[in-house]
Amino acid sequence: MDLSSSKSAGGGAAAGLAHADQHLVDGVLRGHRRALAKTITLVESTRSDHQRRARQVLAALLPHTGRTIRVGISGAPGAGKSTFIETLGINLIEAGRRVAVLAVDPSSSVSGGSILGDKTRMEMLCQRDEAFIRPSPSAGSLGGVADKTREAMLVCEAAGFDVIIVETVGVGQSETTVAGMVDVFVLLQLPNAGDDLQAIKKGIVEIADLVVFNKADIDERAAAFARGQMRAALTMLRCSSPNWRPPVLTVSALAKRGIVEFWSEIERYRTTMMASGEFDAKRRRQAVDWMWNLIDSGLRHHFHSHPAVRAALPAMATDVAEGRTTPGAAAARLLAYLHH
Numbered sequence: 001m002d003l004s005s006s007k008s009a010g011g012g013a014a015a016g017l018a019h020a021d022q023h024l025v026d027g028v029l030r031g032h033r034r035a036l037a038k039t040i041t042l043v044e045s046t047r048s049d050h051q052r053r054a055r056q057v058l059a060a061l062l063p064h065t066g067r068t069i070r071v072g073i074s075g076a077p078g079a080g081k082s083t084f085i086e087t088l089g090i091n092l093i094e095a096g097r098r099v100a101v102l103a104v105d106p107s108s109s110v111s112g113g114s115i116l117g118d119k120t121r122m123e124m125l126c127q128r129d130e131a132f133i134r135p136s137p138s139a140g141s142l143g144g145v146a147d148k149t150r151e152a153m154l155v156c157e158a159a160g161f162d163v164i165i166v167e168t169v170g171v172g173q174s175e176t177t178v179a180g181m182v183d184v185f186v187l188l189q190l191p192n193a194g195d196d197l198q199a200i201k202k203g204i205v206e207i208a209d210l211v212v213f214n215k216a217d218i219d220e221r222a223a224a225f226a227r228g229q230m231r232a233a234l235t236m237l238r239c240s241s242p243n244w245r246p247p248v249l250t251v252s253a254l255a256k257r258g259i260v261e262f263w264s265e266i267e268r269y270r271t272t273m274m275a276s277g278e279f280d281a282k283r284r285r286q287a288v289d290w291m292w293n294l295i296d297s298g299l300r301h302h303f304h305s306h307p308a309v310r311a312a313l314p315a316m317a318t319d320v321a322e323g324r325t326t327p328g329a330a331a332a333r334l335l336a337y338l339h340h
Helices: 004-013 019-029 033-044 048-064 081-094 149-158 220-234 259-276 278-305 307-321 327-339
Strands: 069-074 099-105 131-137 163-167 184-189 210-213 248-250
Touching (some): 019 033, 019 149, 033 048, 033 131, 048 149, 069 081, 081 099, 081 163, 099 149, 149 163, 210 220, 210 259, 220 248, 278 307, 278 327, 307 327
Parallel strands (some): 069 163, 069 184, 099 131, 099 163, 184 210
């Protein structure tokens, strides 16, 4: 991707920024890795002053986004997501693309910490100049992604990466949030992970645009059987698009088999959806949904930071827990403080 047009247009878009933030914008548009990493760190910060700066920086970068393909990859632990992404990323780089990987690691509910080990698991990919890997903690966010994954995608797009891969934490069928922020959602499965007819009950299968059985080289007969079973199961589900029937593929990321065919399906999906107008419509819908998510988040923050709510909440929670008042009555009284 030619970054010269982005670089020349950056100054006008970033007009009015503080010097440090202008420097970040210019660095991102030139594809400087340090500026990219620092900008994502700014975006992920929970400090109110950092959030104000981040909104200005993102506004300056926004005109230089939207020219990528965004791929979400989910699957249970052990499905080989990191190996699959590394093999795919190297294949794409060798085809002339630049790849950014936003990998979300689960945060401990006890300590709050995360291992953030994806760079270790993708050792070969992280050594490539054409790749950028950013592990982020889920930090309690639901849906398998981090709270600021959407913003991080925009920063990577502005930096000139033309393929953005989001790897979810891999916690199970609740990982549907990522499907609302990517162009194509891939579900990675294992051939011997159980009855795939039961899998149609999972909401995550219903929203998958591609289903991939990894590690097919271990037991090719089991992989072929699982593929056929899943194909039959998917015919019983209503597809999210009338123009696309999710294909079911078998690959071996470790043996580098099926990766080219996988990406061909991604390209076919994009071509099909763009021809029908669904590709752009989906992005517009996602942008509006993102706005409402931010509104909901802002209202929750405003509620919890309200002085009267903070003063009354402990006693109110105790009354609810001990049965002296109903949850509905307590919620109404606490929400009423926002109108005072």
